[in-house]
Amino acid sequence: MRPLFLALSLPILISHQPSATSDGAYEKLMDRVLAKAQAELQKTTKLRVVRPWATAWTTTSKYYVVKTTESYAQAKALAKSFDQMAPLIQGLIKPDFTWPHPMPVWIVPDVANYNQIGTSGDADAHSSNYASHFSQGSTGKPVVVLNQPNAQYVKILATHSLVHQFIDRAYPNSQARTWVQEGLCSYFSLYWDWKWGASELARYKKTNTLIPIRILLSRNIDSMGSKMDQHFIELGMFFNYMLHYREDTKSTTDGNKVQEGQFVDYIRNTLAGKNIGDHFIQKLIFRKTRDVEADFRAQKF
Numbered sequence: 001m002r003p004l005f006l007a008l009s010l011p012i013l014i015s016h017q018p019s020a021t022s023d024g025a026y027e028k029l030m031d032r033v034l035a036k037a038q039a040e041l042q043k044t045t046k047l048r049v050v051r052p053w054a055t056a057w058t059t060t061s062k063y064y065v066v067k068t069t070e071s072y073a074q075a076k077a078l079a080k081s082f083d084q085m086a087p088l089i090q091g092l093i094k095p096d097f098t099w100p101h102p103m104p105v106w107i108v109p110d111v112a113n114y115n116q117i118g119t120s121g122d123a124d125a126h127s128s129n130y131a132s133h134f135s136q137g138s139t140g141k142p143v144v145v146l147n148q149p150n151a152q153y154v155k156i157l158a159t160h161s162l163v164h165q166f167i168d169r170a171y172p173n174s175q176a177r178t179w180v181q182e183g184l185c186s187y188f189s190l191y192w193d194w195k196w197g198a199s200e201l202a203r204y205k206k207t208n209t210l211i212p213i214r215i216l217l218s219r220n221i222d223s224m225g226s227k228m229d230q231h232f233i234e235l236g237m238f239f240n241y242m243l244h245y246r247e248d249t250k251s252t253t254d255g256n257k258v259q260e261g262q263f264v265d266y267i268r269n270t271l272a273g274k275n276i277g278d279h280f281i282q283k284l285i286f287r288k289t290r291d292v293e294a295d296f297r298a299q300k301f
Contacts, residue, residue, distance in 0.1 A: 053113060060102055062086075068107035070147060078107065081155050082162060089163055089188055092243075092264060093271065094170040103165055104142035105158060114146045132157040134164040155192045160185040171271045179217040179235070180270050186236030187243070194240070198301040201237045204230060205297060213238070213293045217285070239263075241296050242281075249281065 051057065057072040058065065061079035063086040068075045082105065090097050108114050114131070131146035143161040148154045163185040167174060174181075190197040204210045211227060211234055224231040242249045242263040251261040266281035276282050285292055 053108070063099060063102055065102045065104045066107065067104070067142075068147070069109045070107065074107070074151075077151070078105070078154065078158070082158070085159055085162065085188065085191065086166075088191070089166050090170075092267070093163075093166060093184065094268065097166075097170045100169070103162075103169070104140075105162070106142045106144045107147050107154065107158075108144060109147055111146065114144060117144050132161045134161040134168070136164065136168045152192055156189045159189045159192065163188050167271060171273075174271050175273060176270045177217075178220055180267060182221055182232075183235045183239045184267065186232045187239035190233070190236040190240070194301075197233055197237050197240075200230075200233045201301065204234065210234065210297065213285070213289055213296070237301065238296060240301070241299050245299055245301075246295065249284070 051069045053069055056067050056069045057075045058067045059072065059075040059079050060066075061083045064079055064082045066075045066079045066082070068078070086099075106117070108117065131148070132143065134143045135141050143158060143165050145154060145158045145161065148157065164181065167176075167181060167184070201210075209230075211224075211231060216231065216235055216238065219231070221228055221231050221235075243261070244250050246263075249261050249263040251264055252259045262280050266276060266279050269276050269279065
């Protein structure tokens with residue numbers, strides 16, 4: 001991984017060497033002009049001041065405790081965004097879940113901090129593939145995210161692990177298949193930029209490079225190599241299709257009443273460890289894969 005940003009430092013130095021032949025008036029004038037210009041530059045330059053991790057900014061919201069070295073403003077903004085996402089995650093995955101306390105989210109400043117946290121007892125669960133991770137089965141452990149220059153991308157990365165964190169709390173020791181958990185993580189991550197997800201999916205369709213559903217649902221994202229990002233996007237968009245577009249699987253709304261569809265039921269039963277062998281979705285996806293794939297490819301988002 002590459003360093004993502006450098007902290008700037010002031011003052012900005014502007015030097016002026018007086019002429020040996022002048023009487024000093026011009027030099028004094030230039031000194032005043034340059035001093036004023038530098039003062040204005042310092043006032044208007046927006047700096048990214050990075051604190052040491054030991055004194056990182058922390059803010060607690062309804063659902064999360066966010067810790068970051070970048071700024072208190074970043075901590076507040078992310079906490080607000082994550083609080084917006086939390087009811088959506090809960091509503092789909094486990095509506096009757098009771099939050100025991102705000103859950104920790106750490107936005108770390110550099111690769112060294114990220115990797116150190118990932119190898120301090122959690123090496124088996126640590127993955128830097130998305131610059132975000134959560135160690136399942138570790139109650140009280142934080143979601144850890146490598147900070148990025150793009151604020152939207154930080155939310156996308158963090159949300160992926162926030163979903164893992166929620167599943168771990170709502171369904172402890174869940175043995176749900178990887179594609180179900182990763183699909184949920186990818187689906188909610190794309191919430192922050194559905195337009196981007198749809199445009200990328202359209203590009204894969206246009207170039208005829210879509211990953212077949214049988215591979216999408218059987219291969220771990222980490223094993224996809226150069227197609228890892230594509231796997232993430234396609235899986236998230238496939239969940240979007242099943243939840244909101246496909247007639248026999250989607251949830252619907254009648255006024256203020258939500259009629260949950262077959263796919264929501266399948267997700268919850270799978271996470272809860274119930275037998276889904278005869279479930280409508282199980283039969284649909286794994287016995288009529290080609291039909292589902294053809295419909296998914298034809299869907300306009």
